[in-house]
Amino acid sequence: MTKTVTKNKVRSVEPLIADLANGWMKSYNLDYKLEQEPLNTEIDKALDEYLSKSGGKGGNRPDAKLLLQDKNLNYWPVLIEYKGYKGKLEKLDSCGNIDNLTARNEPNYSNIKSFAVNGAVHYANALLHHTSYTDIIAIGMTGYKDELGKLKHSIAVYYVSKNNLGVGQKVGEYTDLSFLPPPEFDKFIEKVKTLNISAEQLEQLRERKEQEIKASLVKLNNDIYQNEKNLSEDDRVYLVASSIIATLGVPGKVKPLEKEDLKSSPESGETDGEIILRKIKAFLTEKALPETKKELIIRTLQNTLTSDNLNKITAGETQLKRVFNKRLCSE
Structure with missing residues (x-):
């Protein structure tokens, strides 16, 4: 037994x-x-x-x-x-x-x-x-x-x-x-x-953080490519860049943009793209960038952010807001 x-x-x-x-x-x-x-x-x-x-x-x-x-x-x-x-x-x-x-x-x-x-x-x-x-x-x-x-x-x-x-x-x-x-x-x-933290340790941490951010952005870009239709490669790049800048903020001066700030409203001046663009302008102003550089950044991002397709409201939400929320969740 x-x-x-x-x-x-x-x-x-x-x-x-x-x-x-x-x-x-x-x-x-x-x-x-x-x-x-x-x-x-x-x-x-x-x-x-x-x-x-x-x-x-x-x-x-x-x-x-x-x-x-x-x-x-x-x-x-x-x-x-x-x-x-x-x-x-x-x-x-x-x-x-x-x-x-x-x-x-x-x-x-x-x-x-x-x-x-x-x-x-x-x-x-x-x-x-x-x-x-x-x-x-x-x-x-x-x-x-x-x-x-x-x-x-x-x-x-x-x-x-x-x-x-x-x-x-x-x-x-x-x-x-x-x-x-x-x-x-x-x-x-x-x-x-x-x-x-020694200079060497800090550099190691920076490299590690950069690799982490890179991996996160690659994953986000793939997600947007696979699940978000009618976006060009430039659109994807500009949307991710816009989301990053809008959520940086300046302590005591510019509040970072949060997902609740995007209302998917059709009202002129209050569309999701216009809200993000205002936040980017406020951030760049506080950073005291040369005017020519500031204008170049805004001009580069503006066409994508204010496009009708990205601000079109479907099921109570714009594609722009959906992409912005994905960016927040990727952090």
């Missing part, structure tokens, strides 16, 4: 990790929000619109999130992701950075979904792309039960910013979250400000 040996599957201790960390924050009197709770409109909207950890459009839900203020009155979003297995804290690439990109420079959704820090850094990039926040703290925490059934945990903290191009820099590993409440948070931020 053959005996069947059933290997016990290791069970996730994520609920215990969440209880532990949330208990700490409660004891620190921190105003933290859980997965389904809103933090603020800007952050909630960014998390909802960014591609999810699985690559779809299901929104992003950090396990916990906070908005903390330092002694200089600067706000710092803090995004926390929990896991419940040994070895699931962070996944690094060969350069020691968080490994959130595949060899094809596309999002590595397997790592983003499976590792705590990778998920938190992914959430932080949602804020870099779609909010005015430029400095974010990403925290990953995981754990397991040892042979005696005792809960073990590990925590890693990363600083994700415009300056490090969203790749993130490791601040350190911690035994708890006692660095979050005041006055410890100010000491923590001082440590964050001491993090440096």
Whole structure:
């Protein structure tokens, strides 16, 4: 008679990790929000619109999130992701950075979904792309039960910013979250400000970001080519360029264009193309480009943006708005 040996599957201790960390924050009197709770409109909207950890459009839900203020009155979003297995804290690439990109420079959704820090850094990039926040703290925490059934945990903290191009820099590993409440948070931020990137590292990050953007634009161009009819190659190029410029914005001067700004209206002066063109003109004006260069850019993009076909309303939406939304979703 053959005996069947059933290997016990290791069970996730994520609920215990969440209880532990949330208990700490409660004891620190921190105003933290859980997965389904809103933090603020800007952050909630960014998390909802960014591609999810699985690559779809299901929104992003950090396990916990906070908005903390330092002694200089600067706000710092803090995004926390929990896991419940040994070895699931962070996944690094060969350069020691968080490994959130595949060899094809596309999002590595397997790592983003499976590792705590990778998920938190992914959430932080949602804020870099779609909010005015430029400095974010990403925290990953995981754990397991040892042979005696005792809960073990590990925590890693990363600083994700415009300056490090969203790749993130490791601040350190911690035994708890006692660095979050005041006055410890100010000491923590001082440590964050001491993090440096060498010129060589920054150049590597720039090259990596450029490859990521290139891969994203190639994918977007292919999508438009396959699914959007009656667009010439020039049209596709000009539409993507227009979408990029219109969503850049200038802090305190020009608000980045959002998909809600395009109403697919037939009203003269308020068509989607005219709205995008106005935003581009405002951006170029604030950038103080030479008038001849500014006029050349506007003239190049204007014919495409104001064409009747692109602004024709079908099922309540113009083709221009549809392409613009695809550009936003490709970020």
